[in-house]
Amino acid sequence: MQTVVNDVEIRGVYKQIGKNVILNGIDLQVKQGELLTLLGPSGCGKTSTLNVIAGFLDIDKGEVFIKGKKVTHIPPYKRGLGMVFQTYSLFPHMTVYENLDFGLSLRKVPKEERKKRIEQALELVKMVGLENRYPRQLSGGQRQRVAIARALVVQPMLLLLDEPLSNLDAKLRYELRAEIKRLQKEVGVTTIFVTHDQEEALSLSDRIVVMNKGIIEQVGTPTEIYEHPCTEFVFQFIGKSNQLEGKVKTVDSRMVCIELEEGVQVLVESKNMMGPERSYSIGDEVKLYIRPEKLTIQEQESEPEIFYYNKYNASIVQMNYLGSAWEIELLLFGKRVQVLQPFVKSDWKIGAEVTVGWNPSDMMIVKK
Amino acid sequence: MEPVRYDDRQKIVRLSTEIVTARRKRNWRKYIYCGLLLFPLVAFIFGFFVIPMLYILYLSFIETKGETNAFYSIGNYVHFFTDSYYLHSLWLTIKISLYTVVVSLLLGYPVALTMAKCSPRVRGLLTLLVASPLLISIVVRNFGWYLLLLPNGTVHQLLISLGITTSPPKLLFSEIGVVIGLSNAYLPFMILSVATSLYNIDPSLEKAAAILGAGPLRSFWSVTLPLSLPGIVSGVVLVFSMSMSAYVTPALMGGANVPMLPVVAYDQIINLLRWTYGSAISYVLLGITLIMVTIFTRMMEKGRYREVFR
Numbered sequence: 303m304q305t306v307v308n309d310v311e312i313r314g315v316y317k318q319i320g321k322n323v324i325l326n327g328i329d330l331q332v333k334q335g336e337l338l339t340l341l342g343p344s345g346c347g348k349t350s351t352l353n354v355i356a357g358f359l360d361i362d363k364g365e366v367f368i369k370g371k372k373v374t375h376i377p378p379y380k381r382g383l384g385m386v387f388q389t390y391s392l393f394p395h396m397t398v399y400e401n402l403d404f405g406l407s408l409r410k411v412p413k414e415e416r417k418k419r420i421e422q423a424l425e426l427v428k429m430v431g432l433e434n435r436y437p438r439q440l441s442g443g444q445r446q447r448v449a450i451a452r453a454l455v456v457q458p459m460l461l462l463l464d465e466p467l468s469n470l471d472a473k474l475r476y477e478l479r480a481e482i483k484r485l486q487k488e489v490g491v492t493t494i495f496v497t498h499d500q501e502e503a504l505s506l507s508d509r510i511v512v513m514n515k516g517i518i519e520q521v522g523t524p525t526e527i528y529e530h531p532c533t534e535f536v537f538q539f540i541g542k543s544n545q546l547e548g549k550v551k552t553v554d555s556r557m558v559c560i561e562l563e564e565g566v567q568v569l570v571e572s573k574n575m576m577g578p579e580r581s582y583s584i585g586d587e588v589k590l591y592i593r594p595e596k597l598t599i600q601e602q603e604s605e606p607e608i609f610y611y612n613k614y615n616a617s618i619v620q621m622n623y624l625g626s627a628w629e630i631e632l633l634l635f636g637k638r639v640q641v642l643q644p645f646v647k648s649d650w651k652i653g654a655e656v657t658v659g660w661n662p663s664d665m666m667i668v669k670k
Numbered sequence: 671m672e673p674v675r676y677d678d679r680q681k682i683v684r685l686s687t688e689i690v691t692a693r694r695k696r697n698w699r700k701y702i703y704c705g706l707l708l709f710p711l712v713a714f715i716f717g718f719f720v721i722p723m724l725y726i727l728y729l730s731f732i733e734t735k736g737e738t739n740a741f742y743s744i745g746n747y748v749h750f751f752t753d754s755y756y757l758h759s760l761w762l763t764i765k766i767s768l769y770t771v772v773v774s775l776l777l778g779y780p781v782a783l784t785m786a787k788c789s790p791r792v793r794g795l796l797t798l799l800v801a802s803p804l805l806i807s808i809v810v811r812n813f814g815w816y817l818l819l820l821p822n823g824t825v826h827q828l829l830i831s832l833g834i835t836t837s838p839p840k841l842l843f844s845e846i847g848v849v850i851g852l853s854n855a856y857l858p859f860m861i862l863s864v865a866t867s868l869y870n871i872d873p874s875l876e877k878a879a880a881i882l883g884a885g886p887l888r889s890f891w892s893v894t895l896p897l898s899l900p901g902i903v904s905g906v907v908l909v910f911s912m913s914m915s916a917y918v919t920p921a922l923m924g925g926a927n928v929p930m931l932p933v934v935a936y937d938q939i940i941n942l943l944r945w946t947y948g949s950a951i952s953y954v955l956l957g958i959t960l961i962m963v964t965i966f967t968r969m970m971e972k973g974r975y976r977e978v979f980r
């Protein structure tokens with residue numbers, strides 16, 4: 303039997319400051335070489351989790367292992383990790399070269415090798431030729447690159463990134479995001495990336511950890527998180543969503559039928575149940591969620607070849623052009639519902655009657 | 671967007687010129703107000719500082735021979751730099767000032783570090799404590815030390831009863847006493863100026879150093895200390911120049927045994943009535959202090975950590 307060694311393992315981490323429970327039982331495994339993202343709203347404990355791994359935060363309960371070694375009470379400077387901070391945290395009184403040299407000289411690496419490794423690291427982040435600049439003389443993006451190089455040059459067991467892109471403008475963020483992904487795969491270092499930007503998390507990660515109020519809501523690949531959220535929180539936090547409410551009419555192992563109002567019923571696949579309680583009985587009050595891009599608008603009485611289980615009449619209330627798509631607001635069962643369409647037809651106008659349809663497998667259901 | 675209509679444009683132009691002229695008028699008025707508000711202080715400084723200083727400078731270039739004979743010369747300065755008593759006094763002044771700087775830096779830095787590390791509430795309290803001696807007149811504080819440091823006084827008895835020494839050194843009327851008095855007087859300035867620069871250090875820099883493998887000592891030596899240099903420099907300059915020109919403490923706690931230059935100059939002017947020579951001494955003191963402070967700050971600003979001063 304082959305046992306997979308986890309690079310990082312956290313068990314039952316609990317931390318309280320004053321009356322404030324910051325981490326409430328965190329269990330987490332990070333596999334070797336993977337890029338794991340901690341995602342969650344502000345104040346949910348992402349930085350705290352990272353600080354626990356780095357050793358900056360003493361915990362009340364629980365254990366932390368790095369490469370199989372228990373490090374719960376080992377100070378940060380003995381853990382041999384690399385970290386990039388939200389504010390770059392380059393040493394302002396040192397040149398780029400000296401910043402990179404700091405960690406190497408502490409590790410007593412011979413001078414010649416130090417030089418070689420610093421050159422390599424700068425090449426990796428495309429910063430060759432700026433060795434003698436001071437951080438003051440660099441742009442935000444350049445500082446961030448140097449910060450990443452400084453963390454990587456010591457060849458850390460683990461790379462920790464705390465919202466490294468949040469101080470940059472949108473375009474640069476997009477560029478550096480791709481670059482971090484490339485770097486991570488090139489170097490192969492196990493990486494934990496903190497962000498509150500769901501798009502960043504989805505595009506970057508091998509796996510995502512969604513956190514909320516000091517607990518982990520779900521761990522999974524980006525598609526798992528997006529397509530099969532386990533909880534209502536995860537569904538709402540990632541992507542946009544429409545919400546409907548109703549009562550369970552019938553339930554079997556494959557489908558749940560829900561009555562929204564007198565005579566209006568929708569079908570949802572049973573495996574799409576979210577939340578802790580997953581057995582439904584007739585008459586239960588439930589909430590239904592569906593993402594705007596899973597809804598499709600058809601003109602009334604046309605295109606019979608596309609068949610949806612759920613198909614209803616609605617009227618267009620508003621149309622917004624987003625560039626890459628149209629955001630259309632519909633009035634469906636007396637509620638406003640958003641639909642994302644790649645194109646619009648000429649007779650779709652505000653007030654027009656259309657048919658909207660979706661697949662039972664695309665709708666999520668949770669008990670009220 | 672709708673195109674701007676012609677009359678709209680005219681209106682815009684008119685509006686913007688109105689704003690500009692209004693601002694110009696207001697600026698003139700502002701300057702006049704500022705001038706009026708500043709005038710009393712400027713007049714005061716000019717009348718009671720600049721003119722006397724110039725007068726003293728003028729006096730220092732007058733040499734007197736006998737009762738009536740007076741003429742312009744640089745004789746006073748020549749006299750100062752050829753008489754070993756005055757040169758010794760100058761050296762003593764510099765030496766004691768340097769000791770004071772070192773002592774207040776060594777005592778003050780840890781306090782400043784504590785202030786930078788603790789919570790804002792405790793920090794406010796500590797700031798109050800550190801600054802509180804400034805509320806008491808320096809004469810009163812020096813008399814306090816005077817009593818403590820007297821031969822066979824409290825400190826002597828303490829040293830003997832603790833068994834540290836059987837024949838304690840002379841504290842009062844000695845260089846030690848003056849250094850104690852001066853360090854005590856100027857410590858708050860050192861602490862507050864170092865603390866201010868420590869507050870400005872981004873706490874995540876220490877975390878960055880730690881994660882790169884630097885223990886607390888190394889992190890202090892390579893990150894905290896260099897980044898607090900601006901505070902150290904301003905503290906050193908403050909304490910040094912104040913020590914160089916201190917009169918009360920050396921006079922009270924050094925007496926005739928520690929003739930620092932301000933005391934000597936005072937003596938020349940008040941007791942011996944040699945105004946011109948006393949003036950020259952004052953200007954030598956001023957010049958030497960300025961030169962030393964300038965060299966020191968230049969050295970720091972051009973040195974290894976010049977980046978910190980930008």
Ligand SMILES: Nc1ncnc2c1ncn2[C@@H]1O[C@H](COP(=O)(O)OP(=O)(O)OP(=O)(O)O)[C@@H](O)[C@H]1O
Pocket residue numbers: 319322324342343344345346347348349350351498
């Ligand atoms: N030193 C502290 N004392 C008290 N509470 C703290 C302290 N540090 C953090 N907290 C609290 O712990 C919680 C988690 O903080 P943390 O910094 O981990 O959040 P985060 O997920 O990183 O948020 P953000 O996205 O805003 O950075 C927050 O509610 C915060 O108020």
Ligand SMILES: [Mg+2]
Pocket residue numbers: 348349350465
């Ligand atoms: Mg954070």
